[in-house]
Structures are given as structure tokens and as C-alpha cells.
Amino acid sequence: METLAQEIGIPEEEYREISKRLDREPNRVELFLFKVMWSEHCAYKNSRPLLKQLPKEGEAVLQGPGENAGVVRIGEGWAVAFKIESHNHPSAVEPFQGAATGVGGIIRDIMSMGARPIALLDSLRFGPLEDARSRYLLKGVVSGIAHYGNAIGVPTVGGDLYFHEGYRENPLVNAMCLGLLREEHLRRSRASLGRPIYYAGAKTGRDGIGGAAFASRELSEDKEEDRPAVQVGDPFLGKLLMEATLEAIEKDLVEGVQDMGAAGLTSSLSELAHKSGLGVELDLDRVPTRERDMGPIELLLSESQERMVLVPREGRERELEEVFKKWGLDCVPVAKTIPEKVFRVLFRGEVVAEVPTEALAEAPTYVRLGREDPEIRKLRETPLPPLAADPKEVLPRLLASPNLASREAVYERYDHQVGTRTALLPGKGDAAVLWVKGTHLGVAAKVDQNPRYSRLHPRLGAMHALAEACRNVSVVGAKPLAYTDGLNLGSPETPEGYFELQETIAGLREASEALGVPVVSGNVSLYNESGGRRIPPTAMVGVVGVLDIRRRAEMGFRRPGEVILLLGEEKGELGGSEVLYLLTGLEAGHPPRLDLERERRVQEAIRELIGLGLTRTAHDLAEGGLLVALAEMTFPYGLGATVEVRTPGLKALFGEAPSRILFTVAKENLKEATFRLEEMGLPYRVLGETGGNSLTVLTPEGVLEWGVEELRAAWQKPLREVLDG
Amino acid sequence: MKWAIVRFPGSNCDEDARFALEKAGIRAAYVWHTERSLRGFDGVFLPGGFSYGDYLRAGALAAKSPVMEEVWRFAREGRPVIGVCNGFQVLTEAGILPGALLANLNLHFTCKEVGVRVERTDLPFTRLYQKGQVLRLPIAHAEGRYYADGETLARLEGEGLVVFRYAPLGGEKDYNPNGSLNDIAGITNERGNVLGMMPHPERAVDEVLGGTDGLPLFLGLVEEVAG
Numbered sequence: 004m005e006t007l008a009q010e011i012g013i014p015e016e017e018y019r020e021i022s023k024r025l026d027r028e029p030n031r032v033e034l035f036l037f038k039v040m041w042s043e044h045c046a047y048k049n050s051r052p053l054l055k056q057l058p059k060e061g062e063a064v065l066q067g068p069g070e071n072a073g074v075v076r077i078g079e080g081w082a083v084a085f086k087i088e089s090h091n092h093p094s095a096v097e098p099f100q101g102a103a104t105g106v107g108g109i110i111r112d113i114m115s116m117g118a119r120p121i122a123l124l125d126s127l128r129f130g131p132l133e134d135a136r137s138r139y140l141l142k143g144v145v146s147g148i149a150h151y152g153n154a155i156g157v158p159t160v161g162g163d164l165y166f167h168e169g170y171r172e173n174p175l176v177n178a179m180c181l182g183l184l185r186e187e188h189l190r191r192s193r194a195s196l197g198r199p200i201y202y203a204g205a206k207t208g209r210d211g212i213g214g215a216a217f218a219s220r221e222l223s224e225d226k227e228e229d230r231p232a233v234q235v236g237d238p239f240l241g242k243l244l245m246e247a248t249l250e251a252i253e254k255d256l257v258e259g260v261q262d263m264g265a266a267g268l269t270s271s272l273s274e275l276a277h278k279s280g281l282g283v284e285l286d287l288d289r290v291p292t293r294e295r296d297m298g299p300i301e302l303l304l305s306e307s308q309e310r311m312v313l314v315p316r317e318g319r320e321r322e323l324e325e326v327f328k329k330w331g332l333d334c335v336p337v338a339k340t341i342p343e344k345v346f347r348v349l350f351r352g353e354v355v356a357e358v359p360t361e362a363l364a365e366a367p368t369y370v371r372l373g374r375e376d377p378e379i380r381k382l383r384e385t386p387l388p389p390l391a392a393d394p395k396e397v398l399p400r401l402l403a404s405p406n407l408a409s410r411e412a413v414y415e416r417y418d419h420q421v422g423t424r425t426a427l428l429p430g431k432g433d434a435a436v437l438w439v440k441g442t443h444l445g446v447a448a449k450v451d452q453n454p455r456y457s458r459l460h461p462r463l464g465a466m467h468a469l470a471e472a473c474r475n476v477s478v479v480g481a482k483p484l485a486y487t488d489g490l491n492l493g494s495p496e497t498p499e500g501y502f503e504l505q506e507t508i509a510g511l512r513e514a515s516e517a518l519g520v521p522v523v524s525g526n527v528s529l530y531n532e533s534g535g536r537r538i539p540p541t542a543m544v545g546v547v548g549v550l551d552i553r554r555r556a557e558m559g560f561r562r563p564g565e566v567i568l569l570l571g572e573e574k575g576e577l578g579g580s581e582v583l584y585l586l587t588g589l590e591a592g593h594p595p596r597l598d599l600e601r602e603r604r605v606q607e608a609i610r611e612l613i614g615l616g617l618t619r620t621a622h623d624l625a626e627g628g629l630l631v632a633l634a635e636m637t638f639p640y641g642l643g644a645t646v647e648v649r650t651p652g653l654k655a656l657f658g659e660a661p662s663r664i665l666f667t668v669a670k671e672n673l674k675e676a677t678f679r680l681e682e683m684g685l686p687y688r689v690l691g692e693t694g695g696n697s698l699t700v701l702t703p704e705g706v707l708e709w710g711v712e713e714l715r716a717a718w719q720k721p722l723r724e725v726l727d728g
Numbered sequence: 729m730k731w732a733i734v735r736f737p738g739s740n741c742d743e744d745a746r747f748a749l750e751k752a753g754i755r756a757a758y759v760w761h762t763e764r765s766l767r768g769f770d771g772v773f774l775p776g777g778f779s780y781g782d783y784l785r786a787g788a789l790a791a792k793s794p795v796m797e798e799v800w801r802f803a804r805e806g807r808p809v810i811g812v813c814n815g816f817q818v819l820t821e822a823g824i825l826p827g828a829l830l831a832n833l834n835l836h837f838t839c840k841e842v843g844v845r846v847e848r849t850d851l852p853f854t855r856l857y858q859k860g861q862v863l864r865l866p867i868a869h870a871e872g873r874y875y876a877d878g879e880t881l882a883r884l885e886g887e888g889l890v891v892f893r894y895a896p897l898g899g900e901k902d903y904n905p906n907g908s909l910n911d912i913a914g915i916t917n918e919r920g921n922v923l924g925m926m927p928h929p930e931r932a933v934d935e936v937l938g939g940t941d942g943l944p945l946f947l948g949l950v951e952e953v954a955g
Contacts, residue, residue: 149837153868154778156740239738239781329760331737418839418868420928421776423744426936438936440747552936727834 004028011038017367024362032348032356035300036363039266040273043529046366049495050527053508061521063484063549069278070191071115071262072182073523075484077549081439082186083446084118087126087179087489087545089528093234094176098143102176103151103236107308109180110157111262114245115311117190117252118182121424122437123152123417125162125178126450126489126543130171132405137166138725140174145726148178149416154238155245159417160425160435160448163543166405167454172533177489177526179450179545183439188252192261194279194314199336200272201320203327204244204263205309206293210234212304240309240332247330248311256323259314269303269363271312272338273346277364282345285338288352299350314340371495373502383459385591387577390653392586395707397657398630402718404585407627409638409719412726431639432557433475433623436550445552447481450489450545453626455579456594458539461503463594465510465542470602470661471625472546473518477606478621478664480555480613481548483518488525488544493537495529503540504529511542517599518606520546556613556666558622559639563694565620565667567633570605570680570687573650575628575658582628582657595660602662608683609664617676621666628657630700632665637698637711638718645699646691656702667693729950730755732769734799736790737761741776741813741930748930749773752946761793771808771949772799774815776868776928786829786871787817796822802921808852808949809922813869816914816924825915825924826884827876829869833907837870841939842905844913844927845895848888851916853923856944862895863941865927867905872926874908874915881909891916892925 008018013034021029021037029037043049059067065082066074072086090105106123113120125148130137152159157180194200251257259279263271268285276283287302297305313334315323320336327334341347346363348356401407414429426445427436434449451472457464473483488511493500515521531538560567577583578592612618624632629648637643648655668676673689680687698714700707733745735758742758749756756773759766766772779790790796796818802809803824811819819825832838844865846857857863876884884890892914896903904911906926914925929942 153837153839153870154738154740154781156777237781239778239783242738242740242778415840416837418837420839420866420868420931420937421740421744423747423931423934423937426938428938431938727836 004034007031008034013038017041020367025358032299033358035304036269036356036358039269039304040363041366045266045270047527048366049369049529050504051368052370053505056508056512058515058521061485064521064523065189067523068525071112073485073487074116074189075523075547077444077446079442079444080186081444082184083547084113084116084182084184085487085547086112086524087177087487087543088526089177089489089491091175091491091528091531094144095174098140099147100235102144102147104234104308105176105178106148106151107236107241108264109178110155113180113182114248115260115262117188118184119249120157120180120182121422122181122435122448123157123159123178124448124450124545127164128170128175128541129166131168132166134171142726144176145413145416151236151238153418155242156421158419158421158425160419161429163450164410165454169454169458169539173531173538175491175541177543179487181448190252190260192275192278193259194275194340196281196340196342198314198340200338201313201315201334202290202337203311203313203334204332205240205307206291206333207302207305207307208293209301209305210307212301234306234308236308243330243332244309244311247327247332251323251326256315256319257313258316261312263310263312267305273360273363275312276340276346277360282341282343282360283338284341284347287348287350289335289337291333291335299355371501372498373505374498375502376499382591383593387592388587390586394653394656398709399714399717401582401585401627401631402634402714403721404581405721406581407631408721411719412722426552427479433478436479436555438552443552445550445555447476447479447548447550449475450543451475452541452543454539454541455590457541459579460594461506461540462510463597465507466514466597467661468542468544469511469514470597472544473520474606474623476546476548477610478556478623480610481550482610483520483546483548485521485523486544486546488522488542491528491531491538491541493532500537507540507542514599518603554614554616556619556621558636560620560636560642560644560667560693561640563642565669565693566673567644567646567667567690567693568687569665569690570609570685571663572686573655573688575654575660577654577658580659581626597661604683604685605662605664608680608685611679612676617672618666618668621664624663624665626659628659630656634698634714638715641711642693643695643697643711644691644693647701651703729770731771731773732757732759732766733773733775734759734761734795736779736793738779738781739775739777744930745773745775748933748946751933753950761795763795766798772802774811774818776813776815779814787814787821790818791821806919806921811924812928812930813926816926819924824922825917826880827874829871830873830875831871832873838905839868841866842927843895843897843903845893847890847893851920852948853945854891856948864939865929865941866931867927869926872906874912884915889915891923
């Protein structure tokens with residue numbers, strides 16, 4: 004058995020630990036159970052001790068980490084369930100199905116909580132846009148997301164997308180889903196003693212076997228070999244399963260719900276039992292299959308999609324079966340809860356595995372020594388060359404750089420309105436806004452992360468990710484309530500990789516505490532490296548906030564003659580900036596410093612101005628700096644502006660810094676708006692006025708002017724060319 | 729007044745249709761596709777979505793559902809029938825409306841706001857619009873390119889059965905989003921009681937959702953009974 008353990012990649016010390024916990028040698032089936040359950044994907048072996056540091060409490064929190072998704076209260080008895088999850092490795096091998104099943108999986112997580120999925124956001128990272136394979140992956144992933152999300156009828160309302168050399172071999176595909184529920188419909192992964200456990204949904208096949216373990220190792224050179232580990236998604240079945248499950252929850256037919264995701268039956272049943280403080284006996288002969296002669300290991304490990312685990316309330320079993328029958332789906336008891344705290348598996352009448360649920364659920368954790376990669380430190384400390392360029396040419400080039408260019412060609416592929424809740428369409432605001440119909444409540448969501456900042460300074464990069472996601476949510480008028488984190492990093496088994504993991508989590512903690520926003524769910528994807536090249540540490544932070552739907556802000560200039568203000572200072576830095584990369588090809592220097600106290604107050608201020616109805620147009624000033632942000636505000640309605648910048652040099656025009664927001668007010672509101680900002684002791688400047696069809700910038704060095712349409716054309720071209728071709 | 733919203737397996741704009749109908753003051757109830765009677769309903773709405781996953785041709789399997797016999801009866805008896813997006817595809821697959829909806833010329837699912845010109849205002853669906861008015865309505869489909877043979881197309885145009893046509897919102901030339909013949913976005917039958925259209929009026933019925941150009945379509949249905 005020890006030889007088999009070696010073959011399937013269980014380290015020697017873990018094999019000894021397994022034998023110790025069982026007080027005997029594991030058999031073949033049991034060994035595979037440990038293999039998948041002790042994978043990083045399922046067990047967080049390297050990240051768990053670090054993740055413990057993150058603040059998880061908050062007055063809005065109904066359910067923190069540890070369930071299928073986190074849940075926050077938004078008022079009037081409504082709550083929002085949300086979570087982000089990675090599907091990186093499958094997407095690298097088969098982008099279309101990898102992305103599609105990533106979307107399907109996160110939707111099932113949300114409905115497991117008793118919530119109706121109402122919105123999807125996708126956070127995508129690829130290698131350079133010039134690279135043919137990166138373009139192929141981008142197209143495949145976008146098509147896969149569209150395929151699944153559009154058909155199942157959950158709108159894709161936002162996300163973020165970056166191109167960076169560091170993702171050339173290891174693209175990232177993270178999907179976030181939000182669901183809406185009444186507080187009383189909240190369900191968890193729980194079962195009481197002696198209850199039958201039902202298997203519902205699609206039949207089990209041989210697809211995706213060992214996917215969880217696959218996600219927890221480096222991609223091999225020959226990716227073709229990995230194909231059987233990629234699952235295939237069926238959004239039509241997913242839709243039927245979603246409606247049937249939600250109907251069962253609404254009719255109060257079930258006491259517990261659990262998605263069957265990574266590590267299939269093994270993970271869903273053993274975790275359900277463990278969380279309930281019970282054991283479970285699974286009869287594999289009752290599992291609906293679509294292939295013949297499947298063995299116990301295949302049945303236990305299959306990651307066939309569109310499957311759920313349901314625990315009926317006592318006496319409601321028949322009704323539950325009827326609901327699923329109506330939707331044309333299998334719904335059969337395959338297991339039952341038992342008092343002995345073991346995961347017992349029967350196959351053809353024999354016990355083929357029996358292990359303590361705790362032994363499976365509580366994998367050993369690792370605390371390692373981290374050490375910063377000296378190369379990264381050198382990059383950060385590199386003195387930056389002086390930049391010389393004509394700003395007239397820089398702006399259109401920046402707008403046409405892949406990381407700043409219009410995402411319209413992407414989001415046009417997604418149905419972003421189905422469900423009639425989308426109050427702020429993609430491209431119209433800094434965060435998506437969903438309306439809770441029948442109320443004045445709105446839910447805002449945004450996911451953010453900047454690979455350049457994170458690579459140069461993992462801790463600061465993670466802080467920026469949370470701060471910017473919160474800022475974007477605040478800029479539409481919503482108060483951030485909590486976040487979900489998708490941590491994507493390289494191998495924790497190298498000191499450099501572990502350091503980045505440590506620092507990323509430390510940065511999240513710091514920002515989380517300062518901004519008062521707890522984490523309620525998340526996902527960890529490690530081993531994103533090939534040939535010794537790690538991806539930049541990538542904490543994709545998805546923030547959810549709540550607002551009064553009547554008081555929301557868009558990003559586009561709408562009314563001529565409004566005054567444009569800058570909340571924050573007229574200064575920018577070049578370290579890790581897009582303009583530095585554009586003009587020199589360098590990714591170097593120290594990313595902009597972040598004063599979290601200032602950040603918190605700036606966000607409060609813009610929320611107050613929007614809440615008072617003083618402004619309806621606001622935009623985060625982010626990558627690309629002041630002029631890029633101003634240009635972005637002219638695009639939605641084609642209305643131009645004239646502004647004055649007092650600080651000379653490219654740095655003021657294109658440099659980057661956090662805690663800055665652009666907004667407009669009607670002239671009659673100017674006095675009150677500035678009075679409020681002065682009262683809060685925040686710096687601001689009146690920049691100019693909206694109007695016309697060009698962007699005119701008076702600088703100490705002269706007047707710059709661009710037609711809005713000319714800038715828009717440059718901005719739209721790059722992704723249109725790739726995706727419409 | 730009470731409308732039936734047919735739910736096929738895979739319908740996903742059912743909730744949106746209900747929202748719009750109720751917003752106009754019309755009672756609406758979901759009807760499962762296996763239902764054989766629509767007695768008691770004044771109209772029937774076939775919503776958008778991906779019925780049966782659209783794995784064969786969009787709408788082809790739904791067109792064979794048991795409930796479609798009743799939809800046929802409504803169409804014959806002059807009762808109002810609306811099919812939007814996938815619902816339009818179902819109506820053409822069932823032969824209730826002529827022509828077919830082919831893959832968009834760009835070969836992609838496309839979701840965006842388009843201009844839609846009202847060609848007829850003598851129908852219950854359009855009585856509250858002005859002739860020639862250009863509405864802002866969202867589209868969200870992969871197979872919305874209206875096609876019919878030359879003879880059928882000539883008949884549609886000759887008898888004035890084209891209700892909605894794609895049109896520029898602000899002078900743009902590429903206003904036809906899918907390559908539909910004659911820019912056709914929606915048609916009716918000879919009797920004028922069946923409407924099939926690709927754009928989604930039910931998504932444009934509230935200021936919060938970014939527009940209200942779809943609302944008069946639903947309000948017009950109410951007036952019909954009142955008048």
C-alpha cells in the first residue's frame with residue numbers, strides 16, 4: 004500500500020499519519036479518500052493556519068467561512084450569500100469546459116445556502132494579449148462562461164481582467180456568485196441522526212476523477228494527459244437542478260443541503276457528516292450512474308457536474324422525490340447518518356472503506372518558513388528612469404493597453420440582465436448593482452486585484468485589492484459589508500511561494516481590520532506555477548455592499564455644466580504603474596503607499612455625498628491615473644470635459660495612487676459638497692466642468708485636447724479585435 | 729385580466745415576464761409546459777431562455793410540448809400570444825409565425841441595448857407607441873437573425889406584418905445586431921394577435937433597470953380589455 008501511496012503522490016509522512024489515525028494500514032479505496040480529502044484544494048493544508056488570522060466577525064455576518072458560501076444580512080429580512088471560487092487548472096487545459104464548470108460549481112455553492120443565484124462576476128488573468136495561446140485561452144474562457152451563465156439564466160454583471168507575463172503558463176479563472184435569500188431560508192450542510200441522505204441531479208460518470216487533487220499540483224508539461232480530470236458542464240441540467248433544489252427549500256422539504264463539487268461524493272458526504280458531528284454510511288450500489296462497471300474509487304471520486312446532496316425533513320421524503328420527478332431529475336437516498344463518527348462505504352454489499360470522518364476532514368497542516376524572493380526585492384528597489392513622452396500620445400496609447408482597454412467585447416457576450424435586477428450595467432459604474440425587487444434595497448459587488456502591485460509587494464498588493472474593491476463599491480453608493488477572497492498563488496512548498504502566501508494574508512488582515520470589512524468565504528488555489536515560475540500572488544477580493552437603490556452613482560458624465568471634483572490629492576506615483584510599463588516595459592518600483600485610515604474616510608465621504616443626493620456621478624481613480632479616469636467618465640454618454648491640472652509632469656497625469664475619487668456635482672450643490680468634505684478634513688480640488696465632445700486638459704506645460712470619439716475608438720479596439728475575430 | 733407564462737424546462741426569463749406583466753397591473757401565473765389546458769387565461773406569454781438547453785435548434789423541442797396545442801388554439805381564436813426571444817423561436821418552430829431565427833452573423837451571443845422602431849400602432853401590443861418611434865430595448869441572444877424565403881418576406885412586408893425593426897439610436901450604421909433580413913426584430917400574424925420579437929421589452933419596464941421603453945407594450949394589453 005505504501006508503494007501505491009507513493010504512486011498517487013501521498014508524501015511518506017502523510018502516509019504514516021494516515022496509518023496512525025486509522026491504527027492500521029489503509030486499504031486501496033481508503034488511500035484514495037485521503038488523497039483527495041487531504042489535497043490542498045479540499046484541506047487548506049498550507050493556508051489554514053494563516054487564514055485563521057483574518058477577521059470574520061461583523062454585525063451583518065449571518066454565516067462566516069466554513070460553509071458552501073458566506074451570508075450577510077442586507078435588511079428587511081433579506082440576505083445575500085456569496086463566494087468566489089477558482090477553476091484555474093481545468094481552464095488551462097480545456098478553457099471552455101474549465102470556465103463553464105467553474106461557473107456551474109459556484110452557482111451550486113450559492114444555492115446550497117438556500118439562496119437564488121442572482122449575479123456572477125468573473126476574475127480572469129491571462130498571459131500577454133500578443134501571445135497566441137493567451138488569446139486562445141481568453142476566447143475559450145469567455146465562451147465557456149457565456150455558455151453556462153447565459154443558459155442557466157444567472158446574469159454575469161462584472162468582474163476584472165488582466166494580462167500579465169506571469170500568467171502565461173498559468174491562467175486564472177475565478178468565478179464569484181451572489182445569491183439572494185430570505186433569512187429564514189438559510190440552509191447549511193447539516194443532517195440530524197438517522198436521516199436518509201439523498202443524491203439529486205445528474206448521473207455519475209467517469210469525468211473529473213481526482214479533479215481536486217489535480218487542482219493541487221503543478222501543471223505538467225504535457226497537458227493532454229490531464230484531460231480526463233476536466234469535467235463537462237451542462238447548464239440545462241444545472242438550471243433544472245437549481246429550480247428543483249430551490250423549490251424543495253422554499254417548500255421546507257429539506258433540513259440540509261450540500262453541493263457535490265470537488266472530490267464528489269467523498270467530500271460532500273464526509274464533510275456533511277463531520278459538520279453534523281455524526282458519521283455516514285454510503286451505499287455505492289444506489290448511486291445513479293451513466294457508465295457501466297464503475298468501481299468504488301471511480302464512484303467516490305467522480306466530479307460529474309450538476310449533482311447535489313439533500314437531507315429531507317422527516318416525513319417529507321415523498322414530496323422531495325416528487326419535486327425532482329417533476330423536473331425530470333434523479334433524487335434517491337444513497338446514504339444515511341449514523342452515530343459512529345465514521346465514513347463507511349458499501350459496495351456490492353461489502354464494506355470497502357471505513358475511516359473516521361475527523362481523520363478525513365482534519366488534514367495535517369503545515370507551517371513553513373517563508374523568505375522573500377531576492378529578485379522581487381530588487382525589482383521593487385529599482386530606481387525608476389525619468390519618463391519622457393508627449394502626453395498627447397500617451398493617453399490614447401494607455402487607453403489601448405490591454406489592461407485598461409474597454410471590456411465591452413467581453414461583457415457583450417454575457418447576458419447581464421436576465422432576472423431583471425441589474426440596476427447598473429457593466430461599463431456604467433465601478434461596481435455592479437442589483438436591485439432587490441419590491442424594496443429600495445440594492446446590492447453592490449466588485450472584484451479587484453492588481454497583479455503588478457501584488458508581484459512587487461505582496462502584502463501591499465493584497466491591501467490594495469481589498470481597499471480598491473471596497474472603494475468601487477462605495478463609489479456607486481454602497482456600504483461594503485464583507486468580502487470573499489480567492490487566493491491564487493504559486494507553490495507553498497518553496498520559501499518564496501510560502502512568503503507570498505503569508506504576506507498576502509497578512510495584507511488582507513491589515514486592510515480588513517482597518518476598513519472594518521470581514522471575510523465570509525473564500526477559496527485557495529496554490530501551485531499555480533510551471534517550470535519554477537510562480538504567478539504574481541493574486542488575491543482576488545470580491546466585496547459585497549448594500550445601498551438605497553434610489554441613491555446610486557454611475558461613472559459617466561451625464562449633464563453638461565456640472566463641476567468635476569477630485570476627492571484626494573493631485574499626485575500619482577510611478578512604481579508598478581501602467582504608464583511605466585507602457586513607456587519603458589518595466590514593472591518595477593514600490594507600488595503606491597496606502598493610508599488605510601485615509602482610505603476609510605474617503606470611502607465614507609463619497610458614500611455620504613451620494614446618500615445625500617449631492618452627486619450621481621462618481622468614479623474610482625485607479626490604474627492609468629487621472630487622465631485615464633477622466634476619459635473613462637466621458638465614454639458612457641459621450642459627454643466631454645475641461646479640467647485644469649496644476650502639477651507639472653507625467654506623474655500627475657498618469658501616476659497612480661489610492662484613496663482618490665472623481666465625482667461631479669451640479670453647480671448649486673458645490674458649496675454644500677465642499678463644505679461636507681472640509682468638515683471631514685479631506686483634501687479635494689475643483690478640477691473643471693463637464694461639457695462638449697472633447698476632453699480638454701490645461702496643464703502648466705500647455706493645453707491638451709482629444710475628441711471623445713477618438714479616445715473611445717482607441718479604447719475599444721484591442722479586445723474587439725481579439726474577441727470579435 | 730390574467731396571463732399564463734409558459735415555463736419550459738430551461739426557460740429563464742419567466743420571472744422577468746411576470747415582473748413586467750404585474751407592473752402593468754396584469755395578473756400572471758406560471759404554467760408548466762406539460763399543461764394541456766389554458767382555460768381561464770386571457771393571454772399567453774412564451775418567455776425567453778434556453779428551452780431544453782437549445783441543444784437541438786433553439787425552440788425546436790419546446791415547439792412540441794403538450795402546452796403548444798393550447799397556444800395554437802389561442803392563436804387561432806384571436807387571443808393575444810407573445811413570444812420573446814426563445815419564445816419567438818418557439819413560435820416560429822411551431823409554425824405559428826413564419827420564418828426562422830438563425831445564428832447571429834457575428835456567431836456570438838450578444839447582449840446589449842439596441843434601437844427598435846415601431847412600424848405599426850394598431851395592435852394591442854403597440855397601441856401606446858407612436859408610429860416610427862425608436863425604442864431602447866435590450867437584446868440577449870445567439871440566434872436572432874430573422875430569415876424567411878423571398879415569397880414569405882414579400883408577404884410580410886406587403887401585409888404590414890413587421891411590427892418592430894432594428895434602427896439606429898444615434899446615427900450608427902451597424903444598428904442591426906444580428907443580420908436579420910429587412911432589419912426585422914418582431915412580427916405578427918395576419919390577425920394581429922400573435923407577436924414574436926427578439927428584443928426584451930420585459931427588461932425595460934422600470935427606471936431602476938435603466939429604461940421604461942418596454943412598459944407601454946404591457947400597458948397596451950390592459951387597455952385592450954378595458955376598451
